[in-house]
Amino acid sequence: MKGFASFVKKEILHILRDRRTMLIVLLMPAVLMLLFGFAISTEVNNIDVAAVVPKRSEEVRKALERISNNPYFTYKGTVSQMDAESCLRSGFADAVVVFAPDFGVPAEARTDRRPKVQIMFDASNSNDAQTGEWYLRGVLAGESLAAAMPETRMLYNPQMKSAYNFVPGIMGLIFILICAIMTSVSIVREKENGTMEVLLVSPVRPLRIILAKMIPYFLLSCINLATIMLLARFALGMPMAGSAAGTVGLSMLYVVLALALGLFISTIADKQATALIISAMLMLLPVIMLSGMIFPIENMPEILQFVSCFIPARWYIDGLRKLMIEGLPFAEVMKEFLILLAMTAAIMAMSLKKFNDKLE
Amino acid sequence: MTRTVISVRELTKRFGDFTAVDRISFDVREGEIFGFLGANGAGKTTAMRMLCGLSYPTSGSGTVDGFDIMRDGEKIKRRIGYMSQRFSLYDDLTVRENIRLYGGIYGLGRRQTQERMEELLRRLDFMSERDTLVGSLPLGWKQKLAFSVATLHRPGVVFLDEPTGGVDPLTRRQFWEMIYEAAAGGTTVFVTTHYMDEAEYCSRVSIMADGRIRALDTPAALKREFGAATMDDVFRKIAREAKRI
Numbered sequence: 001m002k003g004f005a006s007f008v009k010k011e012i013l014h015i016l017r018d019r020r021t022m023l024i025v026l027l028m029p030a031v032l033m034l035l036f037g038f039a040i041s042t043e044v045n046n047i048d049v050a051a052v053v054p055k056r057s058e059e060v061r062k063a064l065e066r067i068s069n070n071p072y073f074t075y076k077g078t079v080s081q082m083d084a085e086s087c088l089r090s091g092f093a094d095a096v097v098v099f100a101p102d103f104g105v106p107a108e109a110r111t112d113r114r115p116k117v118q119i120m121f122d123a124s125n126s127n128d129a130q131t132g133e134w135y136l137r138g139v140l141a142g143e144s145l146a147a148a149m150p151e152t153r154m155l156y157n158p159q160m161k162s163a164y165n166f167v168p169g170i171m172g173l174i175f176i177l178i179c180a181i182m183t184s185v186s187i188v189r190e191k192e193n194g195t196m197e198v199l200l201v202s203p204v205r206p207l208r209i210i211l212a213k214m215i216p217y218f219l220l221s222c223i224n225l226a227t228i229m230l231l232a233r234f235a236l237g238m239p240m241a242g243s244a245a246g247t248v249g250l251s252m253l254y255v256v257l258a259l260a261l262g263l264f265i266s267t268i269a270d271k272q273a274t275a276l277i278i279s280a281m282l283m284l285l286p287v288i289m290l291s292g293m294i295f296p297i298e299n300m301p302e303i304l305q306f307v308s309c310f311i312p313a314r315w316y317i318d319g320l321r322k323l324m325i326e327g328l329p330f331a332e333v334m335k336e337f338l339i340l341l342a343m344t345a346a347i348m349a350m351s352l353k354k355f356n357d358k359l360e
Numbered sequence: 361m362t363r364t365v366i367s368v369r370e371l372t373k374r375f376g377d378f379t380a381v382d383r384i385s386f387d388v389r390e391g392e393i394f395g396f397l398g399a400n401g402a403g404k405t406t407a408m409r410m411l412c413g414l415s416y417p418t419s420g421s422g423t424v425d426g427f428d429i430m431r432d433g434e435k436i437k438r439r440i441g442y443m444s445q446r447f448s449l450y451d452d453l454t455v456r457e458n459i460r461l462y463g464g465i466y467g468l469g470r471r472q473t474q475e476r477m478e479e480l481l482r483r484l485d486f487m488s489e490r491d492t493l494v495g496s497l498p499l500g501w502k503q504k505l506a507f508s509v510a511t512l513h514r515p516g517v518v519f520l521d522e523p524t525g526g527v528d529p530l531t532r533r534q535f536w537e538m539i540y541e542a543a544a545g546g547t548t549v550f551v552t553t554h555y556m557d558e559a560e561y562c563s564r565v566s567i568m569a570d571g572r573i574r575a576l577d578t579p580a581a582l583k584r585e586f587g588a589a590t591m592d593d594v595f596r597k598i599a600r601e602a603k604r605i
Contacts, residue, residue, distance in 0.1 A: 003464050003465045003466075003467060005464065006460065006461050006463070006464025006465060007461075007464070007465070009461075009464075010450070010453065010457075010461050013452070013453055013457060014450070014452055014453075017452040017453070017493075018452065193446065193447070193451075194444045194445070194446030194447065194448055195448055195449075195450060197414065197442075197444050197448070198442060198443075198444060198448040199465075200414055201412045201413070201414060201437060201440070201442040201519075202437060202442075202462075202465045202466065203434060203437040203438045203465070203466065203467070204465050
């Protein structure tokens with residue numbers, strides 16, 4: 001056991017000596033959280049709106065007032081019908097609302113059935129256009145049509161804050177990044193430097209060498225977990241409705257899984273660069289693309305939905321959403337927990353076998 | 361001479377169709393400096409790895425310090441020291457941290473490690489550098505330190521895999537003085553090298569080619585046998601006949 005303790009100490013020293021990397025590892029979660037939480041969001045803000053008003057009326061005035069009072073829109077004034085398109089093209093406005101002359105006239109008093117209002121949207125960014133169009137529609141519907149609109153309640157995330165969506169995703173990403181990439185690189189570095197051979201010739205058992213490598217990264221991940229949870233609760237105002245212990249438990253399991261993945265990569269790669277590329281290609285991309293972090297899994301072609309079942313991050317992020325946002329008890333994420341547990345066991349067994357095979 | 365420390369019979373290692381080490385047999389006696397020579401790819405590293413317990417032989421048998429290399433790999437590991445051709449200490453740890461780490465790995469107690477560390481630092485005249493990161497030491501110093509660390513736990517046998525690669529002649533000379541000192545203290549030294557002048561320093565030399573041992577004797581006897589003036593000529597004569605280089 002004495003050998004083991006000095007090993008863990010050595011690994012901690014390695015991390016402490018590499019100040020820059022350590023700083024990145026400790027600060028990255030905070031930076032990512034704040035970036036995703038505040039700067040990058042799928043909410044659409046500052047939509048410039050112009051209006052075409054052929055005939056002023058009380059209803060038009062009310063509608064324009066609602067637009068200019070809405071925090072998502074900036075009202076840019078009226079333009080003529082002919083300028084409507086050019087002001088979209090020039091970027092003067094993102095949307096033009098064209099009111100019909102009989103806008104606001106009750107249906108029974110109208111002579112034709114033409115729509116009373118048209119929305120022209122600069123859809124060069126289709127996402128923004130779609131979201132913005134929804135906002136505009138709602139604003140224009142106003143009180144007069146409110147009765148006809150279905151009443152929608154967005155449960156668990158009533159303001160549709162994108163931060164809620166991103167926090168579990170960031171967690172899924174960060175632990176893979178720190179645990180898998182850093183462990184694999186650190187094991188492969190020893191292979192590259194030739195120190196691994198010296199360790200293998202020593203009486204310390206290979207399994208212990210590996211475990212000793214994992215412990216400091218496990219500790220680092222715990223610090224990161226605490227940072228993320230605190231930031232999510234107090235900086236982003238996430239509800240953290242479910243059991244915090246459940247979130248921690250599920251995260252620990254995921255961290256172990258990521259460590260096992262790192263070990264697995266280190267058995268394949270012989271160069272630090274290779275380890276880095278494999279980690280990035282095999283882990284980062286799938287985590288970002290296929291885990292449901294950004295792109296909803298339900299919208300994917302079936303084959304990709306199937307593939308996503310093998311991405312651990314998918315289950316972790318799913319579980320986190322249930323725990324952190326929906327506030328379900330831990331029993332509700334049992335399925336995710338068991339799937340992750342099985343994956344961890346499989347990866348661990350596979351990489352330990354490969355690791356021992358290498359030694360012959 | 362006395363006890364046999366390494367004894368190998370018909371040791372063979374195959375990787376698929378390729379026979380890296382082909383039925384080699386030899387004995388190394390206690391306190392000897394045994395030079396293990398061969399061109400690149402001749403099979404020396406593979407043979408050495410089997411002796412150190414890093415890989416299992418396909419067939420044949422061998423003992424190191426009285427323990428079977430097939431069955432008692434773990435016990436062998438406690439009794440040997442190893443220093444590889446690539447530098448084997450940690451650049452980002454200080455001299456003292458490196459020494460303490462190896463003390464811990466080989467199960468030396470805290471006090472024992474401390475005592476041996478101080479003795480080692482004094483012997484190498486490294487006291488002033490004890491808290492320097494190893495990475496910032498000159499290569500020659502590193503190699504000397506690596507050798508001392510590899511023998512920190514006073515192993516019966518120390519395996520040196522091209523220990524002086526890339527080191528200047530003066531430092532090589534000093535390094536060999538350390539090897540002599542260790543051998544005089546009863547440690548058996550098993551060393552591979554590409555420098556033929558170093559082969560002259562060995563008590564006995566074996567030369568491998570194509571996975572087999574082609575010659576094994578004292579340097580003087582080998583020179584006589586091959587009618588050569590230097591070990592360099594002996595090596596060339598054997599290497600020229602080799603098929604795989």
